[in-house]
Amino acid sequence: MTLKFIGLGLHDGRGISMRGIEEARKCDVVYAEFYTTPMPELDVEWIQGVIGRKIKVLKREDVEEGKCIIRDAMERDVALLVGGDPMAATTHLSLRIEAMKRGIKTVVVHSESIFTAAASAAGLQHYKFGRTITIPWVRDNYFPMSPYDMLARNRAEGKHTLVLLDTEPKDGQIMRACDAVEILLMMEEAGRKGVFSKDTRIFALARVGSTEPFVIFGRAERIMEASMPEPPHTIIVPGEMHFMEEEFANLVAID
Amino acid sequence: MTLKFIGLGLHDGRGISMRGIEEARKCDVVYAEFYTTPMPELDVEWIQGVIGRKIKVLKREDVEEGKCIIRDAMERDVALLVGGDPMAATTHLSLRIEAMKRGIKTVVVHSESIFTAAASAAGLQHYKFGRTITIPWVRDNYFPMSPYDMLARNRAEGKHTLVLLDTEPKDGQIMRACDAVEILLMMEEAGRKGVFSKDTRIFALARVGSTEPFVIFGRAERIMEASMPEPPHTIIVPGEMHFMEEEFANLVAID
Numbered sequence: 001m002t003l004k005f006i007g008l009g010l011h012d013g014r015g016i017s018m019r020g021i022e023e024a025r026k027c028d029v030v031y032a033e034f035y036t037t038p039m040p041e042l043d044v045e046w047i048q049g050v051i052g053r054k055i056k057v058l059k060r061e062d063v064e065e066g067k068c069i070i071r072d073a074m075e076r077d078v079a080l081l082v083g084g085d086p087m088a089a090t091t092h093l094s095l096r097i098e099a100m101k102r103g104i105k106t107v108v109v110h111s112e113s114i115f116t117a118a119a120s121a122a123g124l125q126h127y128k129f130g131r132t133i134t135i136p137w138v139r140d141n142y143f144p145m146s147p148y149d150m151l152a153r154n155r156a157e158g159k160h161t162l163v164l165l166d167t168e169p170k171d172g173q174i175m176r177a178c179d180a181v182e183i184l185l186m187m188e189e190a191g192r193k194g195v196f197s198k199d200t201r202i203f204a205l206a207r208v209g210s211t212e213p214f215v216i217f218g219r220a221e222r223i224m225e226a227s228m229p230e231p232p233h234t235i236i237v238p239g240e241m242h243f244m245e246e247e248f249a250n251l252v253a254i255d
Numbered sequence: 256m257t258l259k260f261i262g263l264g265l266h267d268g269r270g271i272s273m274r275g276i277e278e279a280r281k282c283d284v285v286y287a288e289f290y291t292t293p294m295p296e297l298d299v300e301w302i303q304g305v306i307g308r309k310i311k312v313l314k315r316e317d318v319e320e321g322k323c324i325i326r327d328a329m330e331r332d333v334a335l336l337v338g339g340d341p342m343a344a345t346t347h348l349s350l351r352i353e354a355m356k357r358g359i360k361t362v363v364v365h366s367e368s369i370f371t372a373a374a375s376a377a378g379l380q381h382y383k384f385g386r387t388i389t390i391p392w393v394r395d396n397y398f399p400m401s402p403y404d405m406l407a408r409n410r411a412e413g414k415h416t417l418v419l420l421d422t423e424p425k426d427g428q429i430m431r432a433c434d435a436v437e438i439l440l441m442m443e444e445a446g447r448k449g450v451f452s453k454d455t456r457i458f459a460l461a462r463v464g465s466t467e468p469f470v471i472f473g474r475a476e477r478i479m480e481a482s483m484p485e486p487p488h489t490i491i492v493p494g495e496m497h498f499m500e501e502e503f504a505n506l507v508a509i510d
Contacts, residue, residue, distance in 0.1 A: 007367070009272055009274070009365070010365075014272060014273045014274040014277070015272045015273075015274060015365070016272060016273055017264055017269060017270045017271060017272050017273075017366065017367065018269045018270075018271055018272075018273075018276070018305065019264070019269040019270060019464075019466065021273070022269070023466070050273065085367070085371045085372065085375050085381075086375070087374075087375030087376075087378070088371070088375065088380075088381055090380065090499060093378055093380075093499055093500075093503060094499060096378070096503070097378075097499065097502050097503055097506065100506050101506075107466065108375060108376065108468070110264070110265075110270070110367035110371070110372040110375060110463075110464060111272065111366070111367055112262070112272065112340070112365035112366055112367065112368075113367075113368070113371040113381070115370065115371045115381050115382075116340045116343070116365070116368040116370045116371050117340065117365040119342075120340050120341070120342030120343065120363060120365060121342075121363065123342070123348055123351070123352075125343075125345065125348075126340075126343055126368070126370050126387070127370075127386055127387040128386070129386075130385075130386070131382055131383070131384075131385070131414070132381070132382040159386070208365075209274075209365060211274065211278070211362060213363070244345060244348055244349060244352065245348075247352050248348065248351070248352055251352065251355050251356075
């Protein structure tokens with residue numbers, strides 16, 4: 001029948017659009033998954049109330065295999081609620097392709113996404129961003145330098161870099177801005193391209209998509225010590241800033 | 256008091272989030288402007304009904320000067336409704352900085368943005384995009400080659416390029432995908448870097464953010480002849496595609 005991918009925004013679910021609510025209300029089954037975009041402040045009760053449907057939260061395996069979702073969507077109208085823009089994760093694109101191949105109609109209801117919202121929250125122009133990077137936790141034998149190399153390229157071109165943080169917790173901890181800065185400094189020590197130091201001025205963000213987003217701008221060293229709200233955190237390493245971007249940065253500068 | 260920038264999404268206003276509605280309802284004055292992101296299908300009546308406030312639509316000058324908005328926000332809670340993500344336009348950032356300098360609290364409520372929604376609608380991964388370009392109308396003495404040069408750079412790096420179309424109408428016409436393709440072919444003729452030809456396979460999109468978005472994939476020549484819904488249109492020139500991206504492209508291919 002129909003499989004609808006509906007974005008919930010970034011914070012507590014109130015980023016869902018009116019179109020999203022209208023589409024979800026018309027479904028027979030409403031699933032949700034929160035591993036691709038962790039939403040610690042998510043208010044499932046509130047969403048259930050607004051939609052008027054019980055929400056079944058899926059585990060990672062259920063989404064990646066996708067069998068139950070596709071099977072349901074062969075017979076009924078199914079919604080899958082996810083954080084951010086529902087097509088940002090490859091898993092969801094894969095699921096969508098699978099559904100289309102079986103003749104199931106698919107619907108995508110977009111929402112705010114960290115890809116644009118972080119830029120907006122930091123007063124930076126969207127089109128000036130280079131490729132986004134993700135900082136993974138350092139684990140035994142796993143210390144990829146590709147994010148650092150990409151950052152070096154963006155900086156050489158004067159572009160801003162959106163730095164996403166590993167969404168997998170390590171030892172029960174979600175990665176914070178200070179952890180990511182520490183890893184970036186380690187990468188600099190290994191890569192030595194001179195693109196990131198304790199003096200690099202960066203933006204650190206938290207609670208993007210909430211009514212009280214947290215945005216600070218300062219030297220990496222100071223960002224590491226700064227007190228921030230709970231994760232998810234995001235970092236932006238700006239490239240060449242337009243005077244208006246500079247002006248905004250100064251308004252949220254620490255130190 | 257407070258100045259709130261609230262995103263309406265891309266199509267008819269139903270892209271506004273629940274947070275956006277909650278914030279707008281608390282305001283004394285609700286303005287809207289639609290020149291930075293044209294929304295031909297906008298349903299102002301519907302938004303007024305949902306918010307329970309009369310909406311005053313501003314002209315370009317009112318927003319760019321910003322005087323009435325700032326003056327109002329010094330004394331009352333003011334909302335400014337705009338298409339897409341409300342901070343994508345420099346005009347709004349400028350207005351926000353002006354407000355912050357005067358001690359007015361500012362709030363940003365994001366929404367779906369063409370920067371992410373177009374990528375999602377075309378089944379393409381967000382982080383694989385290079386810098387966005389905008390195709391302006393060809394006018395006497397005005398034929399900038401910078402969008403073409405940027406496209407050439409993105410293509411050389413294997414990156415996808417989001418191609419936005421001039422939002423100003425020319426002779427009363429909004430730019431369509433076929434117009435933009437024609438201008439890109441003229442640019443190729445002038446620039447001769449071999450980055451865009453009649454055989455280049457591209458995505459053409461319309462009605463992104465609606466329940467029935469229109470997405471096709473095919474050679475530029477075929478896209479020019481294809482029948483498409485009314486504008487706004489968007490184009491994506493893909494770079495190197497992942498097999499899953501290819502798979503989706505084939506599902507929406509024409510020819």
